Amino acid sequence: MLSKEDFYSMKKNGKAISVVTVYDAAFARMAEAAKIDMLLVGDTAANVMLGMDRTTGISMEAMCIFTNAVKRGAPNSYIISDMPFGSDSEPKAAVQNAKRFVEAGANAVKIEGLPLESLKAIIEEGIDVIGHLGLLPQTAKNFKQVGKSEEEAEKIFEQAKILDTLQPCSIVLEHMPDALGKKISQAINSPTIGIGAGKQTDGQVLVMHDLLKMHPYKLPPFAKCFANFWEAGVNAFCDYKSWVNEK
Numbered sequence: 001m002l003s004k005e006d007f008y009s010m011k012k013n014g015k016a017i018s019v020v021t022v023y024d025a026a027f028a029r030m031a032e033a034a035k036i037d038m039l040l041v042g043d044t045a046a047n048v049m050l051g052m053d054r055t056t057g058i059s060m061e062a063m064c065i066f067t068n069a070v071k072r073g074a075p076n077s078y079i080i081s082d083m084p085f086g087s088d089s090e091p092k093a094a095v096q097n098a099k100r101f102v103e104a105g106a107n108a109v110k111i112e113g114l115p116l117e118s119l120k121a122i123i124e125e126g127i128d129v130i131g132h133l134g135l136l137p138q139t140a141k142n143f144k145q146v147g148k149s150e151e152e153a154e155k156i157f158e159q160a161k162i163l164d165t166l167q168p169c170s171i172v173l174e175h176m177p178d179a180l181g182k183k184i185s186q187a188i189n190s191p192t193i194g195i196g197a198g199k200q201t202d203g204q205v206l207v208m209h210d211l212l213k214m215h216p217y218k219l220p221p222f223a224k225c226f227a228n229f230w231e232a233g234v235n236a237f238c239d240y241k242s243w244v245n246e247k
């Protein structure tokens with residue numbers, strides 16, 4: 001299994017880090033077979049698995065169930081669990097929740113924004129942390145690109161530098177101008193994982209349901225599609241229905 005040190009070496013040696021979200025054993029098994037470097041049990045599970053409008057609706061309990069399933073499907077992969085909204089705002093609770101994820105099979109936890117005391121407390125417990133800056137879906141008012149103004153870009157850049165001093169396992173950079181993704185990636189030691197942050201980050205992450213096109217909705221502007229599971233799935237169900245009707 002890869003480790004934090006491996007991800008830092010990959011950055012140093014210019015080898016891109018692949019990350020994909022997974023939420024269950026079947027798809028985790030596929031991602032492990034494809035040797036994806038990190039599997040993220042994202043709180044996008046709220047949207048893509050539970051049909052909710054926002055990620056804020058998901059609970060620790062649900063995230064632990066998804067994490068456990070991913071661990072069963074991909075026992076040899078590096079697994080990150082997303083701390084759900086509110087689970088990391090206070091250091092003591094943050095550590096307890098991070099430990100629950102580790103017990104469920106996670107190697108690291110991901111935290112949106114900069115709850116500094118919680119981040120430090122979790123790292124002090126010896127648990128790997130992934131940062132998440134730029135567009136923060138848990139608290140965003142809308143899902144537009146952030147960091148377009150000089151002032152906002154500078155704020156995100158400063159946050160990245162602060163986070164870098166904690167030596168996190170990596171930092172997700174979401175939906176920001178390519179130039180800002182590049183600037184941050186070049187200025188800090190921590191590996192950066194982009195989603196809509198250009199091609200110059202140290203790695204990329206995509207939501208599985210976008211990557212495989214598992215839904216009929218419009219994809220986010222930065223998502224890239226590598227299959228059409230929606231079409232294949234609907235066709236297979238139609239064929240099945242015809243087969244049943246014919247008998």
Ligand code: KIV
Nearest residue numbers: 021042043044082205
């Ligand atoms: O929850 C998630 O899927 C994420 C990715 C968008 C990075 O945080």
